[in-house]
Amino acid sequence: MNSRKISVQTRDLTKRFGRFTAVNRVSLQVYEGEIFGFLGANGAGKTTLIRMLTGLLKPSEGEGFVAGYDIWRQAEAIKRHIGYMSQRFSLYEDLTAEENLTFYGGIYGLNRRDIENRKRELFAHVGLQPFANQMTRDLPLGFKQRLALACALLHDPPIVFLDEPTSGVDPRARRNFWNLIYQTAQLGKTVFVTTHFMDEAEYCHRVGIMHMGKIIALGAPGRLKQKYRKSTMQDVFIELHRLSEEQA
Amino acid sequence: MKTSWHRIIAIARKEFLHILHDPRSLVVIFILPTFQLIMFGYALDMEIKNVDLAVLDYSRSPISQRLIQTFDGSPFFRVRHFTGSPAELETVFLQRKARAVLMIHSDFARDVQRRPATPVQIIVDAVDPNAATLIRSYCLQVINEFNRRYGGESRLPFDVEKAIWFNPDLKSAYFFVPGLLALILIMLCALLTSVTITREKEMGTLEQILVSPVQAREIIVGKVIPYILISMIIGALILSIGIFLFGVPFEGSYTLLVLFSFIYIITALSIGLMISTVAHTQQVALMMAQMATLLPTIILSGFIFPISSMPAPLQWLSNIVPAKYYLKIVRGIMLKGNTFDQLLEPAGVLLLMALVLFFIARRRFSLHL
Numbered sequence: 001m002n003s004r005k006i007s008v009q010t011r012d013l014t015k016r017f018g019r020f021t022a023v024n025r026v027s028l029q030v031y032e033g034e035i036f037g038f039l040g041a042n043g044a045g046k047t048t049l050i051r052m053l054t055g056l057l058k059p060s061e062g063e064g065f066v067a068g069y070d071i072w073r074q075a076e077a078i079k080r081h082i083g084y085m086s087q088r089f090s091l092y093e094d095l096t097a098e099e100n101l102t103f104y105g106g107i108y109g110l111n112r113r114d115i116e117n118r119k120r121e122l123f124a125h126v127g128l129q130p131f132a133n134q135m136t137r138d139l140p141l142g143f144k145q146r147l148a149l150a151c152a153l154l155h156d157p158p159i160v161f162l163d164e165p166t167s168g169v170d171p172r173a174r175r176n177f178w179n180l181i182y183q184t185a186q187l188g189k190t191v192f193v194t195t196h197f198m199d200e201a202e203y204c205h206r207v208g209i210m211h212m213g214k215i216i217a218l219g220a221p222g223r224l225k226q227k228y229r230k231s232t233m234q235d236v237f238i239e240l241h242r243l244s245e246e247q248a
Numbered sequence: 249m250k251t252s253w254h255r256i257i258a259i260a261r262k263e264f265l266h267i268l269h270d271p272r273s274l275v276v277i278f279i280l281p282t283f284q285l286i287m288f289g290y291a292l293d294m295e296i297k298n299v300d301l302a303v304l305d306y307s308r309s310p311i312s313q314r315l316i317q318t319f320d321g322s323p324f325f326r327v328r329h330f331t332g333s334p335a336e337l338e339t340v341f342l343q344r345k346a347r348a349v350l351m352i353h354s355d356f357a358r359d360v361q362r363r364p365a366t367p368v369q370i371i372v373d374a375v376d377p378n379a380a381t382l383i384r385s386y387c388l389q390v391i392n393e394f395n396r397r398y399g400g401e402s403r404l405p406f407d408v409e410k411a412i413w414f415n416p417d418l419k420s421a422y423f424f425v426p427g428l429l430a431l432i433l434i435m436l437c438a439l440l441t442s443v444t445i446t447r448e449k450e451m452g453t454l455e456q457i458l459v460s461p462v463q464a465r466e467i468i469v470g471k472v473i474p475y476i477l478i479s480m481i482i483g484a485l486i487l488s489i490g491i492f493l494f495g496v497p498f499e500g501s502y503t504l505l506v507l508f509s510f511i512y513i514i515t516a517l518s519i520g521l522m523i524s525t526v527a528h529t530q531q532v533a534l535m536m537a538q539m540a541t542l543l544p545t546i547i548l549s550g551f552i553f554p555i556s557s558m559p560a561p562l563q564w565l566s567n568i569v570p571a572k573y574y575l576k577i578v579r580g581i582m583l584k585g586n587t588f589d590q591l592l593e594p595a596g597v598l599l600l601m602a603l604v605l606f607f608i609a610r611r612r613f614s615l616h617l
Contacts, residue, residue, distance in 0.1 A: 054459045076461055084459040090452040094269050095262070103265075106258020107462045135269075151456070 004031040006065075007159050007190040008053060013062035015048050022048040024213035025062065030192060030206075032158070035185050037204030038194040039237065045213040046194040047087055050163050053192070054084050067159055080108075083152030083160040087167070087194075089144050093137035097128060097147050100136060101154060108155035122150040126180055142173030149180060153189075160184065162193040166200065178203050198234035207233070209240055216244050251469075255462050259470025263444065267474065277440070281432045281482050285489050288424050296382050297323055302330040302346035304337075309357035311398070315368070318394040319350065324386040337371070347373045348383050422497075425490030426578035427551035430571040432486060433479055433509070434516040435541045440475045441520025442533040450529050464613050472517045479513045480506070499585030505578065508595055511602050512574040516541070518605035525612040545571040573598040 008030040015023040023045045030036040040046050051057040053066050055075040064071035067081040091100045098119060105115035123129045126146040131139055136147065145165055152160050162181070166174040178200065185191050193204070201207050202221055209217040209224075217224055217240055221233050230236045267273055301319060305312050320327040328346055332339075340346050351369040359366040370387050374380035448454040457467065487505075490496040519540055527533035546552060548562065549571035555563055566572050573594035580586035580594075588595075 056455065056458055079459060079461040082459070084456070086452060086455050088452040088455075090456040092262070092266070092453055093451070095265055099262070099265055103258055103262045104456075104460070106261070107255045107457065107460045109252060109254055109461070111254075 004033070006030070007032045007034070007067060008036075008192060009063075009065045010049075010053075011063040013049070013052060013064050014060050015045075015052055015057065016060045021213050023052070023059075026210075026213075026215050028208055028215060028218060030190060032190055033185060033188050034205045035181060035191045035193065035203070037201050037207040038192065038210060039196065039198070039201050039207055039233075040194075040210035041196060044210040046210055047163055049210075050084075050161050050192070050194060053078075054082060054161055055079055080155070081157050081159060083155070083157040085145075085148045085152045085160070085162045085165050087163040089141075089148060091136055091144070091148055091151060094135065096133050096135055097123075097139065098132045100147065101151060104151045104154050110155060118154055118156075122153060125153070125183065126150045142169045142176070145169065145173075145177060146180065149177075149184075153184065157189070159190045159192065162191065164194055164196070166195065166197065174200070198232070198237050201233040201237075209237060211241065211244050216240050251463065251466060255466045256470040256473070259462070259467060260473040263471055263474040266444075267478075277436065277478060278482065278485070281428075281436070281486060282489065284432065285425075285428050285486055286493070288428055289421060289489075289494050296379055296386070298326050299324055299348060299383055299386070300328050300346040301325040302328050302337075302340045302349045304330050304334065304349065304351045306354040307352045307356035311357050311360055312352045314398060315352065315391075315394055316350070318397070319390050322386070322390050322393070324383075325390070341373045347379070348387065350387075421490065421494035422583060423579075424551075425486070425494060425496045426575055426582055427549075429483060429486050429490075429578055430512075430549060430574045431542075431545045431551065433483055433513060434519070434545055434571055434574075435538070436482065437475060437479050437513055437516030438520040438523065438541045439534060439537040440478070441472060441517045442523035442527060442537045443530050444471055444475075445521070445524035446527050446530050446533040449524075465610070468521060468610065468613060472521075475517065476510070476513055479516075480509070483509055496582065498582050500581035500587070504588060504591075505581050508574070508577045508581075508591070508598065511595070511598050512570060512577075515570045515598065515602040515605055518602065518609045521609035521613060522605065525609065525614075544569045548572065549575050551575060568601075570598060570601050573601075 006029050009028070011027050012025040013023060013027070014021065014025055026045075026049060038046050038049070048057065052059045053064060053071060055071065055078055059071065066078045069077040069081070071078065092103070095103070101119050101122065102115055105118060110118065119132075123132055126149055128143060128146055128150065131143060131147075136144065139147065149160075149162070149165065152162070165181075166177050169177070174197070181191055181193065181203070193200075195201065204221060206218070206220050207224070208215050217236070219227075221236075224236050225231065225233065228236050228239050230239060267277075303316055303319075305316065316327055319325045325348075330337075330340060330346075330349070334351070337349060340349060349369075349371040351371070353369075356366060356368065368391075370384070372380045372383050372387075445454075448457070487498075491498055520537060523533055523536045523540065527536055548555075548558075548566040548569045550566070551571065555566050555572065558566065576594040577586075577591050577598070580591055
């Protein structure tokens with residue numbers, strides 16, 4: 001796997017808010033076409049890390065490269081090469097599904113014909129055709145999340161960041177969404193996804209487990225289970241927490 | 249990176265969709281100013297007609313009768329005869345039976361024959377001082393009229409003729425239509441701009457825009473374009489109501505007014521932008537926009553209270569109220585037919601304000617969360 005091209009790379013990336021260190025010297029590499037799961041409890045620093053990688057937050061220290069561009073100096077170039085789905089649903093509830101896509105197509109600089117083509121492709125990809133003209137606020141949460149994914153993929157970015165994309169929906173909708181993530185990865189895109197559902201960790205090619213701003217384990221789910229001699233990622237996670245608390 | 253009109257148009261288009269999808273906002277945006285204007289139009293009517301005038305005629309002579317008829321014949325007064333004693337006069341005012349009293353003393357007929365200047369007494373209820381001043385001047389008008397008709401040779405050697413220019417009929421519509429234009433434009437622009445941006449913060453939608461390659465200046469321009477258009481339409485609406493319903497004249501150039509209104513609107517939008525960089529919720533933005541525009545415009549712009557009669561510190565403060573300059577411009581263009589070079593001073597100050605405010609707002613508007 002290491003022979004593949006690197007999509008996201010960080011070295012000692014750190015973010016402090018006042019005296020609180022939200023992300024503490026995180027170093028990781030994510031490869032092209034990989035589904036990289038970022039696990040951790042709420043408040044572990046996952047969202048802060050994603051926000052630094054997407055250019056929403058300035059890091060305090062450390063290095064980061066996304067799609068080969070430096071997060072310190074090339075934020076503009078990064079923005080054109082990434083898709084982002086925020087933890088909180090952040091599309092316009094008072095526009096229709098289609099109007100939302102058209103708007104994002106516009107701000108990503110797609111021309112009218114491209115927007116129409118992409119809309120058709122993406123509605124098919126995420127299974128939203130019947131809802132294209134519905135007000136976004138009237139869609140069930142599961143469909144809103146698919147719409148958000150469609151928006152993130154609209155400009156065909158090589159990397160997508162999904163921040164807790166499945167929080168708040170039922171297990172079946174979560175399963176459906178993960179099928180979409182797989183299909184997205186099969187298109188050759190790198191998927192950087194955070195979650196606190198450990199069953200979802202099993203679906204990832206590799207995971208990083210974050211605790212109190214630090215990465216405490218990194219690797220393929222199978223290897224981690226082997227290493228800590230547990231049968232599920234859930235147990236690995238609990239074991240890791242126990243170990244890091246013993247250390248502290 | 250280059251500014252992209254493509255992205256600006258996408259943002260402006262989306263802003264229009266928000267408005268179109270929410271008909272209630274359209275109602276508020278268009279019906280409210282219309283309603284306010286018509287309300288002000290009828291409520292703020294400074295002209296007084298048919299004032300009840302109580303008359304105490306102790307002279308009971310043909311000449312006093314003629315004086316009373318002259319009062320009754322004018323559109324300003326309705327004569328109510330009063331038969332009580334002078335001591336009971338107070339009850340006339342207490343019971344609001346009349347707002348003014350005309351007292352003609354018993355020797356009136358004899359004195360008029362003898363002396364050229366014979367006094368009659370007029371008492372005015374000054375609970376409303378503005379009205380009292382007006383009533384007093386109406387009384388003088390009627391008495392002048394009486395002298396002209398019946399005075400004969402005993403007229404004064406000269407007359408004081410009042411000449412009032414630019415609003416010869418002292419119509420209040422002439423002064424509140426420009427005032428309301430200034431008030432509604434600044435309030436609505438500041439409010440709509442600040443709310444549209446804080447709404448995106450509050451709903452989390454700004455985050456999604458900020459991860460796109462869009463630039464701060466594109467967001468700002470895209471977001472204010474719809475509101476510039478809406479403000480222009482509302483301005484036109486207010487003007488038409490003023491001209492067609494209240495008969496306000498328009499002496500100057502429309503192009504000139506549109507040009508200067510545009511500068512004024514930029515000032516208002518910049519105030520809105522600045523508020524949006526501070527406020528985190530729509531509620532707070534709304535309150536701040538109202539505070540920054542409503543009171544200063546009503547009190548310190550010269551809209552209702554003349555700036556020249558304010559205490560010095562308030563006069564000084566009025567210099568930073570954009571509406572003060574806009575009001576000079578609008579009144580100048582509408583009532584006096586001022587030309588471009590006659591308005592250079594207020595227009596220059598307004599332009600400077602627009603530029604400074606926009607620059608500050610632009611600096612403060614950041615693309616980070």
